[in-house]
Amino acid sequence: MEPHCCPRASLIASRIECGVFRFSRLDEISPIIQFIAAQCPHPHRLSQGLSELMINAIEHGNLGISYNEKSRLLLSGDWHIEIERRLSLPRNQNKHATLSYAAQPDGLILSICDQGNGFDWQPYMDFPTDRSFDPNGRGIAIAKSLKIWDMEYHGTGNLVVCRIPT
Numbered sequence: 001m002e003p004h005c006c007p008r009a010s011l012i013a014s015r016i017e018c019g020v021f022r023f024s025r026l027d028e029i030s031p032i033i034q035f036i037a038a039q040c041p042h043p044h045r046l047s048q049g050l051s052e053l054m055i056n057a058i059e060h061g062n063l064g065i066s067y068n069e070k071s072r073l074l075l076s077g078d079w080h081i082e083i084e085r086r087l088s089l090p091r092n093q094n095k096h097a098t099l100s101y102a103a104q105p106d107g108l109i110l111s112i113c114d115q116g117n118g119f120d121w122q123p124y125m126d127f128p129t130d131r132s133f134d135p136n137g138r139g140i141a142i143a144k145s146l147k148i149w150d151m152e153y154h155g156t157g158n159l160v161v162c163r164i165p166t
Helices: 007-014 026-037 043-062 067-076 079-088 139-145
Strands: 018-023 097-104 107-113 150-154 159-165
Touching (some): 026 043, 026 097, 043 067, 043 107, 043 159
Antiparallel strands (some): 018 097, 150 159
């Protein structure tokens, strides 16, 4: 049940202080985002940013699709087909990513972690000039530019923490 569909569900959702959402597939992202966004200021911008980061966790983190592979798949129209193919591979069937939600007195902390090897995230924090005509490579910069949170990558790059002040 979505939190905004009835007053009782909304009340319960507003009382949640922390939680962990597990996701493996693209179609699992939207319901999680809808729940989280309903609890936050700027729900539309938050939805856009979380979507970018959660999709990255699946496609690049857990499934290992490289930047160049994604470019090729988007241009050929085969991106979604390749996601489904890789999800069905035995090595990926038990992989998942998590979105952790923690309400704090001064804001909200959202952490997204995947089971991939990580990546060099620094080149993707700003809008690229050398990649500006590529069909991909802007999701992290878009998420950062929304100015609703402080966003930091940790470790090898398979964990991103977003702090939303209240």
